[in-house]
Amino acid sequence: MRIAILLLNEGRGSGEVAREHVKHLLALGHTVYFLYPGNINGIDGAVNIDVKLHTDVYPVHEYLPSAGENQKQVARMDVEEMSRYAHDYELALDKIAGETDIFIGHHANVTAVAVQRVAQKFNKPYVIFVHGTGIEPRHHGLWDDGNWILIEEAIIKANGILVTTEYVRDVLVKPLVNLPDDRFLILPCGVDLIAFQPQKYGEVKQKYQLTGDYVICPGVLTLSKGPMNVVEASKHYADLAQTIFIGEGELGPVLEANLGARGKLLGFVSSLEKAQLINGAAILTAAPEKLEHFGIIYVEALASGVPVVAYSGGGVDSIVTSGVGVLTDRNPEILGQTIRRLLQDVALRKKLSVNCRERAENNYDYHQLVSKLATWLQGFL
Numbered sequence: 001m002r003i004a005i006l007l008l009n010e011g012r013g014s015g016e017v018a019r020e021h022v023k024h025l026l027a028l029g030h031t032v033y034f035l036y037p038g039n040i041n042g043i044d045g046a047v048n049i050d051v052k053l054h055t056d057v058y059p060v061h062e063y064l065p066s067a068g069e070n071q072k073q074v075a076r077m078d079v080e081e082m083s084r085y086a087h088d089y090e091l092a093l094d095k096i097a098g099e100t101d102i103f104i105g106h107h108a109n110v111t112a113v114a115v116q117r118v119a120q121k122f123n124k125p126y127v128i129f130v131h132g133t134g135i136e137p138r139h140h141g142l143w144d145d146g147n148w149i150l151i152e153e154a155i156i157k158a159n160g161i162l163v164t165t166e167y168v169r170d171v172l173v174k175p176l177v178n179l180p181d182d183r184f185l186i187l188p189c190g191v192d193l194i195a196f197q198p199q200k201y202g203e204v205k206q207k208y209q210l211t212g213d214y215v216i217c218p219g220v221l222t223l224s225k226g227p228m229n230v231v232e233a234s235k236h237y238a239d240l241a242q243t244i245f246i247g248e249g250e251l252g253p254v255l256e257a258n259l260g261a262r263g264k265l266l267g268f269v270s271s272l273e274k275a276q277l278i279n280g281a282a283i284l285t286a287a288p289e290k291l292e293h294f295g296i297i298y299v300e301a302l303a304s305g306v307p308v309v310a311y312s313g314g315g316v317d318s319i320v321t322s323g324v325g326v327l328t329d330r331n332p333e334i335l336g337q338t339i340r341r342l343l344q345d346v347a348l349r350k351k352l353s354v355n356c357r358e359r360a361e362n363n364y365d366y367h368q369l370v371s372k373l374a375t376w377l378q379g380f381l
Contacts, residue, residue: 001377004100006051006089007036008074008111009058012220013296014131017189018106022046024370033096035089051092059085059110061133062224074109075137079146082110089114097122102377104162107134108151108173116154125380128155129162132293132315135172152177159380162373164188164294165315172293185376188319189296190366191303195272198305198357201280204273208266213241213282215339216306218274218297221249221265226311229287229332231259236336238262240343241282246274279304282349283342286310287335295319302360305353309339323355 003025007018015036022032026045034042035049037058042048053059060071074082089111093103097118103126105115112128119126137143143151155161155177161184163169169184205211215237219225227245234243243263245255256265269277278284284301286292291314298319301308308325310316320327326342328334342349 001374001381002031002033002099002101003104003377004033004035004093004096004102005104005106006093006111006115007106008109008134009037009060010039011036011106013189013294014106014129014133016296017129019043020190020192020366021104021370021373024366025374027367028371028374030374033100035092035096037088047096049092049096051089053088054084061107061109061137062222073137073142074134075142077110077147078144082113082144082147082150085110086114086117090118093118094121097124100124101381102126102159104129104377105154107131108155109134110147112154112158113150116157120157125159127160127162127377127380128158130155130168130173131164132168132172135168135176136290136293138176139172155179158183160185160376162187165318167291167315167318168293185373187369187373188364189294189299190369191296191299191360191364192275193303193361193365195275196300196303196360197279198353199279200304201276204276205280207273208244208264208277210242210244210280213343214263214280215241215243215283215285215343216246216278216281217243217285218246218278218300219286219288220247221245221251221255223251224288224290225249226287226289227251227255228258229289229311229335230285231255231262232332233285233287233336233339234259234262236333237340237343240340243285244277244281246277275300275304278306281306283339284308284310285335285339287330287332290314292316298325299360299364301325302356302364305357307342307349307352307356309335309342311335321359324352324359325356 032046034046037051058071059074106129217230245265294315311330312327
């Protein structure tokens with residue numbers, strides 16, 4: 001197959017998923033056109049296409065560190081503004097549409113509109129990968145009604161809809177666009193089972209002066225991700241382990257002051273160091289303010305053999321089962337006390353660690369997931 005994959009921007013979560021899909025589709029022998037603004041180096045073996053925008057302001061779903069100050073949330077655009085961006089994406093898609101068999105548009109937003117228009121023009125099938133971050137704003141009164149009509153049409157007319165969890169399908173998509181279940185493919189995000197491995201931490205502990213057990217909390221330091229809840233929770237186990245935060249965001253200075261000697265904020269780290277830091281952790285934790293749609297960090301923890309203790313609710317419930325961690329009430333004190341008990345129970349942690357790795361290998365192997373995706377896409381041709 002010749003598959004075109006369009007992203008709104010380079011992205012973090014959805015961007016990483018798309019990049020892994022590209023790599024594994026290439027490994028399966030397919031041709032992949034990979035498009036997003038700023039895609040210069042891209043993926044080896046893919047046809048990498050830089051979507052030229054009419055402005056230096058990047059469209060985003062939520063704060064994107066790599067975009068700096070030049071970014072605007074697409075869900076807050078008016079019809080005229082979104083139309084200008086849609087035109088940019090359409091121009092890029094037009095150039096390869098004639099030689100493309102099927103399109104994948106990531107997110108229910110301007111990219112979905114562009115994909116639908118070009119696919120219709122060239123009479124080609126397309127699917128939309130509906131990530132929670134793109135569609136959730138509609139539940140909170142965002143998206144101009146004129147823009148939403150276009151997005152809804154793109155979803156309804158798609159040959160298929162990809163989602164990562166039943167939560168995204170049943171709670172975020174279907175209340176807005178009530179499609180039958182057989183229109184959906186639930187395809188979780190996978191994980192790099194080589195980069196994320198138990199105890200494969202190299203020199204990273206030495207570099208960051210990490211001694212003894214530590215609890216890790218990866219993610220952007222914004223209110224919605226809830227790092228302040230983990231800072232509060234750390235008061236209940238600080239004598240047993242320090243808490244390490246990786247990621248950047250506007251809450252950084254306040255979190256660092258409140259955390260004090262109980263842990264460290266390491267800021268942005270490379271993908272390699274992120275994997276090594278998770279690999280070497282005793283527990284991975286997160287306490288987001290909003291219900292997460294999936295949560296790649298939990299899958300990464302599984303692959304690393306690191307038990308998870310996190311807030312319950314949303315897509316995380318489909319990832320973290322009783323055999324690999326503990327999901328708690330959405331309360332920092334309960335979270336902290338649960339982490340403390342698990343830190344004290346070394347035998348249980350070892351048992352959970354084995355289960356974590358096994359669950360990752362059985363359910364989140366990217367090669368298996370993308371093979372399933374390719375079979376599904378082939379059915380539309």
